[in-house]
């Protein structure tokens with residue numbers, strides 16, 4: 001039996017602007033120019049303008065965007081990059097593919113983002129950069145992280161894959177405080193394509209130019225190649241045309257996600273809910289609560305027809321793929337506790353109030369039934 005409330009459903013997103021999306025695809029088909037053309041340029045300009053300036057470079061996906069951001073800044077073999085282990089594994093993949101060594105620092109208990117003190121403690125003479133992840137739609141502590149990065153002359157790179165449009169407590173859009181930023185446009189992201197896509201955002205035009213060359217075989221002019229290690233990480237015209245439509249809807253979509261989040265925050269009787277940090281604009285890419293006894297809770301919700309997911313059940317430092325880095329259980333206590341306790345509830349554009357009320361009723365009935373004895 002399908003769940004009463006699915007974790008996600010992408011149909012409503014397309015349906016809300018079907019005519020615009022269809023027109024965007026038709027435009028590309030009529031032009032018959034499919035890769036790195038006028039649609040990519042137009043999207044890059046619109047995306048940079050949305051961030052108040054800088055230079056955007058459309059690439060194939062968010063993992064490549066992290067790799068390219070690092071490589072564009074000259075970071076590679078022999079360098080260390082501090083990041084978090086409580087994230088999509090792609091953050092670490094991107095660092096690793098740049099040739100640099102990922103070094104994992106712990107997160108804060110309150111908002112799951114990189115802890116500035118843990119970052120400072122992880123810095124060695126080889127550290128060149130920090131990749132801060134704006135997890136679940138909430139900005140990382142950019143003021144504190146920027147201060148540590150500046151004190152140690154490190155580059156600050158923002159992984160914005162889960163937080164398009166979010167703002168920190170100083171009102172700054174994520175992606176505009178770091179030296180470079182990486183975005184994913186995977187379909188489930190707040191700014192989602194209809195296939196894979198990503199972007200690098202850079203303040204320094206030289207970094208942007210290098211990322212632009214590297215995404216296209218290191219090419220400067222047709223059949224002339226300046227940068228070694230170039231590869232194919234191009235954004236295609238159909239995705240770019242669709243993304244331009246989606247970008248125009250991003251703020252309204254984020255507002256709808258906030259409306260839904262507020263309904264959860266008011267209605268759910270759970271003790272540990274993701275309230276936005278005062279002064280910040282959260283974008284609720286995911287609505288993540290902490291629940292002791294999480295796995296049993298999830299099974300009971302599934303029996304009541306509510307689909308949930310865990311972001312993320314195994315921290316990156318404990319994944320077999322990163323065993324060679326020497327991570328051990330106990331290294332990152334808050335990261336490991338988050339992996340045991342977090343649960344993501346359904347929140348997407350198109351979730352109906354009735355579906356959401358069903359989630360709230362299921363969660364609250366479960367809490368009543370499983371309240372610890374006084």
Ligand SMILES: Cc1ncc(COP(=O)(O)O)c(C=O)c1O
Nearest residue numbers: 061062063088090091161184186
């Ligand atoms: C935090 C984070 N970083 C990076 C990525 C990588 O993006 P992509 O899947 O487009 O390669 C993702 C998406 O899964 C993500 O959530």
